Amino acid sequence: MIEKLKTNYSYLLEPDLLEEIEACSILKKVEVGGVFIKPGQYIKSMPLLLEGTIKVSRKDTEGDEILLYFIEKGDTCAMSMNCCMNNSKSQIKAVAETYTELLMVPISKMDEWMIKYKSWREYVLISYQTRLNEVIKTVDSLVFLKMDERLMNYLQDKTKIFHKDTINITHEEIAKDFHTSRVVISRLLKKLEVKGDVILYRNSIKILNL
């Protein structure tokens, strides 16, 4: 049995199911920045995350992107489950934020397991619930928080993902996630630095108040 499957899912799913998952799924590895779900694409298998973090975003007709949530190991992408089940096109884009390993489970198994395994039903339900909560969180921050607060949230999220207080990112890249220009981000970061929340370097930012 794949150890990562066991360590990340054994507390969620029953042993029989884990074996079935292993038997019928394909292991997929995605490098940093790899796009593995594109908007408009049909999804024929659903991913279980073993290692790494994935950024899920919504893309509108031309270019504009909005960050929905991050998924980490033990999670699955509720949106792709949704697409699997009613065989519709993907509404989202999924990019590997770090090096990532996934198990791709064929959708044909989904229905079967829903009936057969209680833990699977619960897992699916809980996934939906936590994803929905994540989305609510990002909507909240979008609507209620000021830009500088949003930035700080974002930076703190990043440190959690990379388990480091210094993250490698350019102002330009942040600006893309925030739908704004690089100049604005540079200025906000400068403020945060003066306040003593961060230290700025070239190509990286150190977050202080964790």
Add this chain to the structure above:
DNA sequence: ACATTAAGTGATT
């Protein structure tokens, strides 16, 4: 040494 890219800043809307 030179070109390229990231970041800082003032002025304008």
Add this chain to the structure above:
DNA sequence: AATCACTTAATGT
């Protein structure tokens, strides 16, 4: 908060 125009600083060749 966005855009422009320009400067300064870091990094690669």
